[in-house]
Amino acid sequence: MSERVLKIVMQVVRLILGCTFILSGFVKAVDPRGFSYKVEEYLQAANMDFPDWMNLPLVAAIVICCAEFVLGIYLLLGLRRKFTAVATLIVCVVFTIISVLLVIFHPVHDCGCFGEFISLTDAQTLIKNIVLLGLAILLVRNPQVAKPLVPEGWQWIVSLYTCVFIFVFCLRSVYYLPLIDFRQYKVGADLREMVFPTHDDIKPEEISDFMVLDTLSEDQTAQILFKKEPTILIIAPLLNEASTGVTEKLATINDWCRDNGYDIFCLTASPLKDIRKWCYYNDAEYPFLIADHTLLKTMVRSNPGVMLLRDGVIRNKWSANNLPEVEDASVDEKELEATAGNNGKILLKILLWYLLPMLLIIMLSNLIKKRKPKLPKLLKVSNDADDTNDSYDSNNSKNSITTKNTKTMRQKIVAGNWKMNMTLQEGVALAKELNEILSADKPNCGVVICTPFIHLASIAPMLDTSVLKLGAENCADKEKGAYTGEVSAAMVKSTGAEYVILGHSERRAYYGETPEILKEKVNLALANGLKVIFCIGEVLEEREAGKQNEVVAAQLKGSLYDLTAEQFANVVLAYEPVWAIGTGKTATADQAEEMHAFIRAEIAKQFGQEVAENTTIQYGGSCKPSNAKELFAKPDVDGGLIGGASLKAADFKGIIDAWKD
Ligand code: PEP
Numbered sequence: 015m016s017e018r019v020l021k022i023v024m025q026v027v028r029l030i031l032g033c034t035f036i037l038s039g040f041v042k043a044v045d046p047r048g049f050s051y052k053v054e055e056y057l058q059a060a061n062m063d064f065p066d067w068m069n070l071p072l073v074a075a076i077v078i079c080c081a082e083f084v085l086g087i088y089l090l091l092g093l094r095r096k097f098t099a100v101a102t103l104i105v106c107v108v109f110t111i112i113s114v115l116l117v118i119f120h121p122v123h124d125c126g127c128f129g130e131f132i133s134l135t136d137a138q139t140l141i142k143n144i145v146l147l148g149l150a151i152l153l154v155r156n157p158q159v160a161k162p163l164v165p166e167g168w169q170w171i172v173s174l175y176t177c178v179f180i181f182v183f184c185l186r187s188v189y190y191l192p193l194i195d196f197r198q199y200k201v202g203a204d205l206r207e208m209v210f211p212t213h214d215d216i217k218p219e220e221i222s223d224f225m226v227l228d229t230l231s232e233d234q235t236a237q238i239l240f241k242k243e244p245t246i247l248i249i250a251p252l253l254n255e256a257s258t259g260v261t262e263k264l265a266t267i268n269d270w271c272r273d274n275g276y277d278i279f280c281l282t283a284s285p286l287k288d289i290r291k292w293c294y295y296n297d298a299e300y301p302f303l304i305a306d307h308t309l310l311k312t313m314v315r316s317n318p319g320v321m322l323l324r325d326g327v328i329r330n331k332w333s334a335n336n337l338p339e340v341e342d343a344s345v346d347e348k349e350l351e352a353t354a355g356n357n358g359k360i361l362l363k364i365l366l367w368y369l370l371p372m373l374l375i376i377m378l379s380n381l382i383k384k385r386k387p388k389l390p391k392l393l394k395v396s397n398d399a400d401d402t403n404d405s406y407d408s409n410n411s412k413n414s415i416t417t418k419n420t421k422t423m424r425q426k427i428v429a430g431n432w433k434m435n436m437t438l439q440e441g442v443a444l445a446k447e448l449n450e451i452l453s454a455d456k457p458n459c460g461v462v463i464c465t466p467f468i469h470l471a472s473i474a475p476m477l478d479t480s481v482l483k484l485g486a487e488n489c490a491d492k493e494k495g496a497y498t499g500e501v502s503a504a505m506v507k508s509t510g511a512e513y514v515i516l517g518h519s520e521r522r523a524y525y526g527e528t529p530e531i532l533k534e535k536v537n538l539a540l541a542n543g544l545k546v547i548f549c550i551g552e553v554l555e556e557r558e559a560g561k562q563n564e565v566v567a568a569q570l571k572g573s574l575y576d577l578t579a580e581q582f583a584n585v586v587l588a589y590e591p592v593w594a595i596g597t598g599k600t601a602t603a604d605q606a607e608e609m610h611a612f613i614r615a616e617i618a619k620q621f622g623q624e625v626a627e628n629t630t631i632q633y634g635g636s637c638k639p640s641n642a643k644e645l646f647a648k649p650d651v652d653g654g655l656i657g658g659a660s661l662k663a664a665d666f667k668g669i670i671d672a673w674k675d
Contacts, residue, residue, distance in 0.1 A: 024159040027149045031102060032090030034146060039083030041131035042075065043184045045192035047315040050075035052126035056112075059121030076184045081105075083180040084173070089153075091376075092162035093169050095578070096541075099150070099157035106143065106150040113140040130196035158537060158576070165622060166579035168379035172372070179368045191315055191333045193361050198222055199313045199321075199328060201352045206239040206326025226281060226303040229289070234303055238279070239326040244347070246271050248280040248300065250318035251310040253292045257334045260318065261296035267320065268300045270340035274347065280318075283307035322350055382622070424630050426459035426646070427586060427653040428670045429547055430660025431487060431515055431634075432466060441469040445476060445484075447663045452481040458673040459653055463660065464515050464547070467501045474510030485513025485547065488521060491534040503535070503542040514539050515655070517549040517573065519592040529572025536573055540581050547586045547655060548574065549634065550613070554593035562591070562609065567616050579621045586630045588655040589613060594635025596657055603644045603651075606633045610650035639668025646672050 042049040053071040057064065064070040085105065088098040109127075116125055116136040125139040134142065164172050187193065195201065198208065198220070208222035226234050238245060248264055250256040271278040278300045282289065289302050314321055316333035323329065330352040332338055338350055436444065445463060452461060464485035465473060474484050486509075490500035506514055516535050521527045527535075532548075539546050550569040552562040566589070574585065589609050591601050601609075610631045618626035633645050634655030645651050653673075659665040 020156065021159055024153070024156050027152050028089050028092065028160055031146065031149050031153065032086045032088075035082045035086030035089060035102075035105075037086075037131075038128050039079045039081070039086055039180065041129040041196070042079035042126075043083060043180055044131075044187055044194050045129055045196065045315060046075045046079060046184045046188050047072065048192070048197075049079060049126060049129050051311060052122065052124075052129075053078070055122040059119075072188070076181070076188070079184060080177065080180045084176050087172070087176045091164055091172065092160045093164060093172065095157045095160070095162065099153045103147075103150040103154045106147040110140075110143040110147045113143045116140070158541075158578075158581075161576065162578060163380075164376055165379050165382075167622065167624065168375060171375055175371060175375070176368075183364065189333070189335050191319070191331055191336075193364065194358075197312055199331075201328050201330055203328045204326055205323065205328060209235060209239060223306070223309060225309075226279075226305045228303055229286060231304075238303070238323070241277055241323075243275055243277050244322060244324040244329070245277040245279065247321040247323060248278070248318050249310050249314045249316075249321055250280060250282045250284070250292075251307050252317065253282055253284040253288045256292075256317045258296065260334045260337060261298065263337050264318070264320075265297060265299070267338065267340055268298075271300075279303050281305045281310055281313075283310055324351075424628050424652055426673055427462060427630050427632060428457075428459055428666075428673075429462040429464060429485065429513070429515075429586075429588075429632065429653070429655050430666055431464050431518070431655055431657050432469075432660060433487065433520070433657060434466060435661055436466070436469070438468055438472060441465055442472050442476070444661070444663060445469070445473040445482075448666065449477050449482050451663060451667055452670070453478050455667075456481060457670045459670060461670055462513050462547070464513060467506070470506065470509035470511050479512070483513060484509075484511045485515060485545075486511050487515050487518070489514050489516070489535055489539055489544070491531045491538065493538060503538040503544055506539075507542045507544055512545055513547055513586075514544045515547045515549065515588075517569070519549060519551055519553075519590060519595060523592075529569065532573040533576065536577070536585070540577070540584055545584045545586065547588050547632070549588045549590050549655065551590040551592050551595075551635070557591065557593060563612050566609065566613060570613070570616055570620075575620055579625045582617075582621055582625060583628065586632060587613060587617075588632040588634045590634035590655060592635075596636070598636050600636040600638075600641050600645075601633070603641075603648050606645055607648035607650055610648065610652075614650055637669060639665055639672070642669040642672035 050069075050072040053074045057071060082105075085098065085101060088094060089102065113125065113136065115121065117140050120136065124133050125136065127134060127139060127142070162169070199205075199222075205222060205224055207216075208220055209224050211221065224235065224239075226238055228234050238247075246267060248267075268278055270276070280298070280300050280302045282302060282304065283306060284292075292298055293302075311317075313319075314331050314333070316335070318334055320332040320337055321328060321330070322338075330338075330350055340350075432441065445465070448461075448463065460483065461481065462483045462485050463473075464487050467486060467488075470484060470486060477484055486501070486506040488501070489503040489506050490497060492500065492502065494502050494504065503514065516539065517527070517532045522532075536546055536548065550566050552565040556562055556565045570587075574582065577585070589606065591605075591609075593599060594601050610633070613631055614626045614629065617629050630652040631650060632653045632655045633651050634657070636658075637645060637654040637656050638659050642654060646653065654669060656666060656669055659669060
């Protein structure tokens with residue numbers, strides 16, 4: 015599959031997964047209490063007991079719907095792509111296992127994947143989850159393909175705002191009633207028509223199982239639904255679980271009904287002894303009717319809740335936390351009836367509360383990222399952390415360059431590139447010698463030796479990595495498999511190496527490594543936890559034609575610009591004018607500085623100023639102890655990639671010491 019096609023496919027995969035998770039999280043968040051009943055069914059089916067006070071089903075319901083919504087947003091915006099891909103896969107695996115169990119054992123009726131919004135059969139749920147699982151596997155295999163819509167530094171705002179939004183929305187739905195009623199008993203529903211249909215074309219799902227009995231088990235359904243007077247129904251599925259904090263308010267409603275010609279009943283599924291207890295302790299004077307427990311829980315998501323019926327039509331509903339205010343006897347009866355369409359407006363408002371700030375964040379963050387950077391004019395090398403007031407977060411504060419007008423810093427690194435030199439024994443001896451020298455006389459910069467593959471496993475255990483780190487000179491552009499002679503990034507990492515040089519001009523020139531191949535290598539190296547020393551640089555003809563900037567910019571773009579800022583933080587750049595490598599011809603310090611400043615500006619354009627300021631840019635090309643100091647004194651030169659001079663401990667140490675005063 016070509017890269018373009020893969021990109022499109024992965025965008026579609028993200029879109030489908032993201033929208034599915036957002037939808038399923040949001041519709042559950044509309045009615046978390048309803049979803050908690052489903053969770054309770056699952057827990058009971060699994061024979062899991064939990065103490066009543068924990069309200070585990072409700073807590074689990076809130077956690078699940080928040081997690082689904084947040085995951086959906088992460089998928090859609092391409093945030094924390096690897097983590098998101100793995101999390102999605104785990105969720106899809108769990109969901110698929112559950113749906114297989116549903117098909118085999120039918121432990122619950124209706125999976126509840128989309129709350130009460132869409133009802134799926136067990137088979138449909140299984141098919142849906144298998145499809146999602148397939149997409150999640152695709153995503154895990156290509157997590158980095160799509161670009162994040164929000165730059166790295168801004169993603170935490172998006173995450174925080176999304177979590178707070180969905181959590182508050184859930185709590186609101188629990189405290190009041192669901193903003194949108196997906197059930198039969200929504201405001202405006204004609205119960206009379208649903209129970210006693212007068213026309214034949216009523217659909218089965220519209221037929222209601224609403225039925226109420228008096229305490230003598232006489233059916234009172236018709237009497238309630240055909241009453242002339244408006245009727246208030248207090249709905250308390252189980253009285254011993256009902257909130258007793260509202261009993262005074264219920265008494266006031268009872269008085270108001272009596273004074274205003276309303277009928278009032280309390281519908282419950284509780285046994286008679288609980289009804290008596292309730293009346294005795296709460297001075298409840300309203301009459302009681304008996305109805306099915308599930309029916310009552312479906313009618314109002316509150317215990318107790320209140321419902322207003324007129325002409326058999328549900329005119330309004332209230333939760334225990336939001337009961338009608340009828341203390342004032344002159345309350346207008348019309349005020350009690352919900353205005354049609356009101357809920358839609360509230361929902362729109364709530365969505366805008368999320369969407370508008372989100373759009374603003376996305377636009378603002380991308381605008382700031384794209385803004386042409388202004389490079390700080392004055393940079394100075396600081397070998398002493400106390401020189402400045404800057405705060406340091408590096409392990410070795412001395413290995414940093416600070417800018418005068420920003421608080422950024424970056425590591426100085428001198429890296430050796432041994433190339434195809436030295437036998438195993440010679441290499442081990444040189445590494446040992448360097449390790450001893452640097453342990454005795456600590457460097458003022460990071461030091462890395464990049465060796466042939468065959469040296470890595472032998473050298474790695476010998477090094478004191480606080481003074482000397484290890485890297486490879488190359489790695490494969492394939493993950494693993496039948497690629498005779500190749501060494502993968504994972505294999506390099508497994509030796510204990512931490513770095514890998516990629517994009518060296520010799521590999522570009524002699525082994526045909528194109529920007530696309532290098533992009534693969536970079537991605538694999540980073541995915542396997544290696545830091546990349548990425549080489550860029552022009553050949554002599556290009557410099558003579560004045561094309562050096564163009565060439566270097568294209569090399570950066572061709573292999574690195576699909577990375578996130580987070581990934582790019584693990585890339586060290588090495589500017590190596592090809593005409594200076596191994597030729598004894600060094601770029602002048604000013605030539606190097608000019609190019610390094612240009613590279614930093616390019617990085618700032620792509621990843622932002624802060625990332626650019628933190629990027630280590632080494633110079634490479636006939637760097638020796640005699641010219642290192644002058645080169646490293648330049649504000650944008652953060653160390654060197656050293657070829658020939660890294661093969662002798664004394665020369666290499668001389669270059670490392672250029673960072674000392
Ligand atoms: C190199 O190959 O990366 C290099 C800079 O070589 P030299 O120092 O020998 O020019």
